[in-house]
Amino acid sequence: MNNDAPESTQREPSLGPACLVLVILALAVFCAVCGFGSWFMFSDQYPFAEKGISQQLIPWVQSSQLSPGDKASIAGQLNQLLPLIRERRIDKRQLLRLRNCLQDNPVLLWGGVQSIVAQSKDVGLSETEIEAVQRISERLMRMATDRVLSRNDLEFTIQKCAVVLPDQLGLEVQQDLTADQIRQFMQRGEQLTNENNVPNEPYSKSPGEAFAMLIKAALDDPKDQP
Incomplete structure (x- = not known):
């Protein structure tokens, strides 16, 4: 029995480290020094x-x-948020919803999905x-815009196609994927979407468009949302 445990570990070498990476991502990617997740540690968050x-x-x-066009779109939308925050044109409840939206936003990781589809x-x-x-x-994109796909969900879905970045602060989809790796993405993605009863229908939203939808939902009054 003692000899079996190491063999099991070797058969699934990425599971433990990858789970740790998901924790690192949640804590580190958007929470650097004076950074993003620290807003509400201070009395004046703006x-x-x-x-x-x-x-x-x-x-x-x-x-x-992300593709060049989506990088430009999302960076532009983030830049448009800056005067709203600087001039306090959003209240603290909106700021809290915005923080939550940006911290747990799978669309920001959609470049990995784009790479898998291309390869x-x-x-x-x-x-x-x-x-x-x-x-x-x-x-998966429909799940994201419906706000039922978390960043952790997407990280787990692409995990078998990704490697840990050298700085240990993120995952990046490899550029030399095999057919089997992509099939693992398909298996996890299909299981996740089926569990959430996502329609198996075309859905053409770019990451930039999806990001805009999520930002709008964060800033709108929840009472006005469907």
């Missing part, structure tokens, strides 16, 4: 919110795996499988 977005989140987006065409998958990858990504 200056720290502005600093967290301008000095932490925008540079992070610009260096992410699926070149690794020997069947046409049916390639179409399934695209449809799963669309179903």
Whole structure:
């Protein structure tokens, strides 16, 4: 029995480290010095919110795996938030909802999904499988815009296709994926979307468009939302 445990560990070498990475991501990616998640540790949150977005989140987006167009769109939307915060044109409840939205926002990690979809065409998958990858990504995006997909959900879904960044602060989808790795993404994505009863229908929202929807939902009065 004692000899079996190491063999099990070797068969699933990434599970423990990857789970740890998810914790690191939750704590570190948006919570650097004077950064994003520290807003509500201070009596006056507005200056720290502005600093967290301008000095932490925008540079992070610009260096992410998102497509150039989506990087520009999301960074532009974040820049548009800065005067609202600086001039206190949103109240503290809106600021709290905004913080929660940005901290737990799977769309900010969508560059990984874009990479998987792009690579699926070149690794020997069947046409049916390639179409399934695209449809799963669309179903996941529907979950994101419906606000039922967490960042941790997406990190777990892409985990088998990703590596830990050298700074240990994030995951990045590899550029040399195999067909089996993409099939693991498909399996996890399909299981997640089926569990949440997501329609298996086309859904064409770009990350930039989805991000705008989530920001609007955070800033709108919950009473006015459907």
